[in-house]
Amino acid sequence: MERKKESTTSRLEEILEHSGAEKLGEYFDKQPVYGSDSENVFGEYVKSVIREKNLTQKQVFLGAGIDEKVGYKYLSGDKHTVKRDIIIRICLGAHMSLKESERALKLYGMSPLYAKIERDAALIIAFNRRIYEIGDVNEILSKYDLEPLYDPRMTEEV
Numbered sequence: 001m002e003r004k005k006e007s008t009t010s011r012l013e014e015i016l017e018h019s020g021a022e023k024l025g026e027y028f029d030k031q032p033v034y035g036s037d038s039e040n041v042f043g044e045y046v047k048s049v050i051r052e053k054n055l056t057q058k059q060v061f062l063g064a065g066i067d068e069k070v071g072y073k074y075l076s077g078d079k080h081t082v083k084r085d086i087i088i089r090i091c092l093g094a095h096m097s098l099k100e101s102e103r104a105l106k107l108y109g110m111s112p113l114y115a116k117i118e119r120d121a122a123l124i125i126a127f128n129r130r131i132y133e134i135g136d137v138n139e140i141l142s143k144y145d146l147e148p149l150y151d152p153r154m155t156e157e158v
Helices: 010-016 021-030 041-052 058-065 067-078 084-093 097-109 118-128 134-143
Strands: none
Touching: 021 134, 041 067, 041 097, 041 118, 058 067, 067 084, 084 097, 084 118, 084 134, 097 118, 118 134
16 A cells, blocks of 8 residues: 655645635545544644654653653553643653644644643743743743643652
């Protein structure tokens, strides 16, 4: 089976902006579309972003401060979390932009960052300023007496 060449999300959005519904079948034939062959849309999306950024999954999990074996299970869909901070950590570890991280949160079934929530506003600034080190992000949060990012290594996940 021939592998479809992946395009950036912004390029795909541009193509769709100038296409009509009658061209959708052609679009699906030419582009890899998440969810067509798999139910793990979140994992597929994160893996594609990791590839675009020339990172490895191991680098992402190290940067996120998440056990590598557990991280692989999140991306494969074998493990699920209710902790939004874990997904945010993965987004930081993958050096995602704000737009990419919000998409990842939505694909995981979690709410995107919301500017009217103080803690989320601080996280938005971190993503916009490309502050990806968990310690640096937690320093910003603690400076304003906001709860630091949940650390799955410190306690058992619920």
